[in-house]
Amino acid sequence: MNWIDNVVRPKIRSFLNRREVEENLWVKCPQSGEMVFYRDLEANQWVVPNSGYHMKIKARDRLASFLDDGAFQTVALPQVPQDPLRFRDTKRYSDRLKESRTKTGMEDAVLVATGALYGQGVTVGVQDFDFMGGSLGMAAGSAIITGLETAARRKEPFILFVASGGARMQEGILSLMQMPRTTVGVQRLREAGLPYIVVMTDPTTGGVTASYAMLGDVHIAEPNALICFAGPRVIEQTIREKLPKGFQRSEYLRDHGMVDLVVHRHDLRPTIGSLIGIFTRQPVNPAIPAAERDAGRVSMRDVAIAAEGDGEDDTLANPPVAAHAE
Template sequence: MNWIANYVRPKIRGLMKSRDVPEDLWDKCPSCGQMIFTRELEKNLRVCPHCGHHLRLAAKKRLELLFDDGKFTLVELPKSLVDPLKFRDRKRYGERLKEAQGKSGGQDAIVVAHGTMGGHPTVAACFDFSFMGGSMGIAVGEGLLAAAKLAVLQEAALIAIPASGGARMQEGILSLMQMPRSIIAVDMVKEAGLPYIVLLTDPTTGGVSASFAMLGDIAVSEPGAIIGFAGRRVIEETIREQLPPDFQTAEYLLEHGMVDMVVDRRELRERLAQVIDLLRRPGPSAKVLPLKQPKAAKEEKEGAKQDKKSKAPAAESDEEE
């Protein structure tokens, strides 16, 4: 009996054991709950093929999507203070930063790059939500200022692509100071007469939406993106009213005039290139030809001239008499 239990049974179980399935083989859509092959989802730019829900996209993947031929140059951002308040909750803030850097592969929640869109020089400041929820700290403020200075230097359009839960609580008041700093960055670009475009992605909330994210010359959003300041539950508890089901979505903001257009991710490159072209080249791109006058209008005009000529001698003869 021991021989069967200790030798035969493990052998049978080993033969019947199913193969391990790789963890990254499938993704689940958070909207419709359908399981999707990761390869199929990536090919579709992380847009659910069943319901069209736009899943979050990594910062560098988004830059590849937007710039011409997927080519861009990353900008090395200035170093900022690390853990200025020596903050600690369950972990030290410095440890959290190292974990986030290892997870995302970036130094902080913002990536700045430059290249061309539709042939026009463009600088993009893109948030990475995987880095501590895309929260805005000192490093993000430095990144936005660096992006604005580069745009002015290159006479390029600036595109901000927020995906953030707001200011970073571990930096306290210093994180809130990045709100006016981000507005200074926007003013630098606008004073230089350059386009400033904001591409709102899911989510854009808190201090980010209360500063530079709502100051774009053109505000573009992805479908279904959550955009607002305070959370839905907080607002409902404050005003003691039930909010509409689509409250704070991109479509709701478009309907109420807060967003200029909602564009599918697969059409973003073409649409942004078109917007930048219109803003950088306000005149016609081809020679304007005069319209030919309709035949009837031309004959009427000639008839009016003849009437004037015939009346003129009669008036002169009356004066002589």
């Protein structure tokens, strides 16, 4: 045996058979510093088990965990002009779009899909923060309007998961125009008598908060989500005063009447399913286990009060099946 057999060939084989090792196998919780195995975090819908911190979740993962059997059909979205202002800062806007599309696998910041929630047909829009901070541009605005129109055409509720840093500066006034456009779309859905439920996640800020994010029939927020128009740091620098603890977070806004419910991510399915049951007077699918229907973190009375706006009627404490049984 010569040195080729003893040295060269084994090295070549080890190089060719080298296993690819995943990066970021462990994820650090921003709140507690806890290290969580990536797969465990993914299986827990990107909620850190011990601290309960809600991490950002991809649009398709959100849909898969929210809709029945994880099944959904994406809605074709209209094409809009690319880089209409020929904008460039440290890099070209067109290059930023390409990078975000490669990173997320999405055409823009909003994904719209149809599916079922406890057997009830729904149209769902999801804003993905990984796509340029979920910023609102022409494509995102057109996607939301398409979702609203799809829900109206199919005569079913529209549910929107919001995560955004605000309007997209690279599109200037064209981005700001999406605020009144989406407002008109929400009004048309309301005229059709169909529910519009908004779920605000961390963060929900800027022009998005000043438009479609605050026009829902019910406003739900995930725990500790930042929800505001201008951030707390900007406000503190402007008024030169220290803001209250938790200012502009979900729980603070709920206590001050800006948000109806703060709901853990694991409980969004049964909570929204109950709301839809109240709005549409359709019973929850009996095939769904009662333990999932009646999640303990948010009582059915709270859900009913958010939908009806009246806490005096004791019958609202019952789930939609009992409250609206014929």
